[in-house]
Amino acid sequence: MGINRQRLFWLSVLALFTASMSASLRAAVASSLKAQWIDPIAPIAAGELIGAALGSAFLGFSITVFVVSALLDKLHVRRVLIGCGVAFLIGTTLIVAAGTLASGMAIYHLVWLGMLLSGIGWGFAEASINPLTARLYPEDTTHRLNVLHAWYPGGLIVGGLAGVFLASILPWQAIMALVFIPAIGVILIAATTIFPEPPKAVSDRGMKDMMLEVVRRPSFFIWFGAMFLTASSELAPGQWIDVALSNRVGMRGILLLVYVSALMFVFRHFAGRIAGRLSNPGLLWVSSLLAAIGLFLLSQAQSPMSAILASTIWGLGVCAMWPTMLASVAERYPRGDAWALGLVGSAGALASFFVLPRLGEMFDQAKVEIAGGPEAFTRLSGAALRTVEDAAASQSFARLTFVPLTLLLVFGFIWLAERRANRRAARVAEGVA
Numbered sequence: 001m002g003i004n005r006q007r008l009f010w011l012s013v014l015a016l017f018t019a020s021m022s023a024s025l026r027a028a029v030a031s032s033l034k035a036q037w038i039d040p041i042a043p044i045a046a047g048e049l050i051g052a053a054l055g056s057a058f059l060g061f062s063i064t065v066f067v068v069s070a071l072l073d074k075l076h077v078r079r080v081l082i083g084c085g086v087a088f089l090i091g092t093t094l095i096v097a098a099g100t101l102a103s104g105m106a107i108y109h110l111v112w113l114g115m116l117l118s119g120i121g122w123g124f125a126e127a128s129i130n131p132l133t134a135r136l137y138p139e140d141t142t143h144r145l146n147v148l149h150a151w152y153p154g155g156l157i158v159g160g161l162a163g164v165f166l167a168s169i170l171p172w173q174a175i176m177a178l179v180f181i182p183a184i185g186v187i188l189i190a191a192t193t194i195f196p197e198p199p200k201a202v203s204d205r206g207m208k209d210m211m212l213e214v215v216r217r218p219s220f221f222i223w224f225g226a227m228f229l230t231a232s233s234e235l236a237p238g239q240w241i242d243v244a245l246s247n248r249v250g251m252r253g254i255l256l257l258v259y260v261s262a263l264m265f266v267f268r269h270f271a272g273r274i275a276g277r278l279s280n281p282g283l284l285w286v287s288s289l290l291a292a293i294g295l296f297l298l299s300q301a302q303s304p305m306s307a308i309l310a311s312t313i314w315g316l317g318v319c320a321m322w323p324t325m326l327a328s329v330a331e332r333y334p335r336g337d338a339w340a341l342g343l344v345g346s347a348g349a350l351a352s353f354f355v356l357p358r359l360g361e362m363f364d365q366a367k368v369e370i371a372g373g374p375e376a377f378t379r380l381s382g383a384a385l386r387t388v389e390d391a392a393a394s395q396s397f398a399r400l401t402f403v404p405l406t407l408l409l410v411f412g413f414i415w416l417a418e419r420r421a422n423r424r425a426a427r428v429a430e431g432v433a
Helices: 005-038 046-075 077-101 105-136 141-165 172-191 200-215 220-249 253-278 280-300 304-318 321-332 334-371 374-379 382-432
Strands: none
Touching: 005 046, 005 077, 005 105, 005 141, 005 172, 005 220, 005 253, 046 077, 046 105, 046 334, 077 105, 077 172, 105 141, 105 321, 105 334, 141 172, 141 253, 141 321, 220 253, 220 280, 220 304, 220 321, 220 334, 220 382, 253 280, 253 304, 280 304, 280 321, 280 382, 321 334, 334 374, 334 382
16 A cells, blocks of 8 residues: 555644644633632732643643654654644643642642643644645645645634533533544544655755754744744734633634634635745735734724724734745755754744743733732722723733734845845846846
């Protein structure tokens, strides 16, 4: 039996779907988890603690994708994808069973660890499926990576809708446990699928040459830093939106994430073709502009309609960022192979690991300041408490706007530099002709 590209591609899709469904469910149950287990323990720092717990998934992702990308061909893609499913099974179990297994702050620590393991599962997925897809479709990398990553918002949609519509009939722990279904599917399919051997060029070069490709070309680190900022514009707000905006805009914030994910799912099927006409840096510049406008409007939204409008602009901005960044690195640094892709992926995850707790900290500081001090805040309840937290949420989102504004400068510089280089090359070719 030979290699089945379609089966391998759809296995990659399922692994990414599992990761995104887990992320969406974590965001959907975060408010309930915070109210049941964290608010009674640490009411003043509850925002920072839930932000840190959500962020631990990105720490797990970052470490895993950094290490596994370097060792992918030694570990073998099959084993890595089986590890992906196992990590999600164990991590999700710790999250849903923490209240049974522990008490007090130990519950929080188990939740943190469970989310870390879920992030490790995501890291196993990204470290394997991105280079696998690039190797399977070298002639159409940007389009195929965008189609693959269209299923990340696909998982967000399923998880988000489950979190909303099952909340009235199931406890949040049962909703979170839905991750078990696709995780088991990843394990079973990976164990029964034939995987290709790594390209001979990759095997001959080895790890040293992949590292040299990155070190010898300093421009790679511009893309590394840009990935940190693009992920801060996309992933961190997505995880924070339900906690911060649900009361303020008059609808569940997770529904906004579902809506944005639907936009992403559709648009990512066409983003590769748009990049072919505009260029990757050009598409990323336009994306950054829309993301900046959308985040600012989200910080000002106070009704469902204004929130949907803001989410539309933000979603169209961020939907192509992650896969287009990966495709840009794959095309510009081909000798870096899985290592180069893993590095930029880890940069994206580290961004959310640092940004999410900072969002929670800004939220906590703002709510205490607006209330008039810690003691005054602890006395608040009902509508007064919601008013203070709504104002704090607005401030935390507004401060994120500077991230995509910075990217406008970065991608604008790359776009102009590459256009000049292409014009010079065209003139040289005309002269030779």
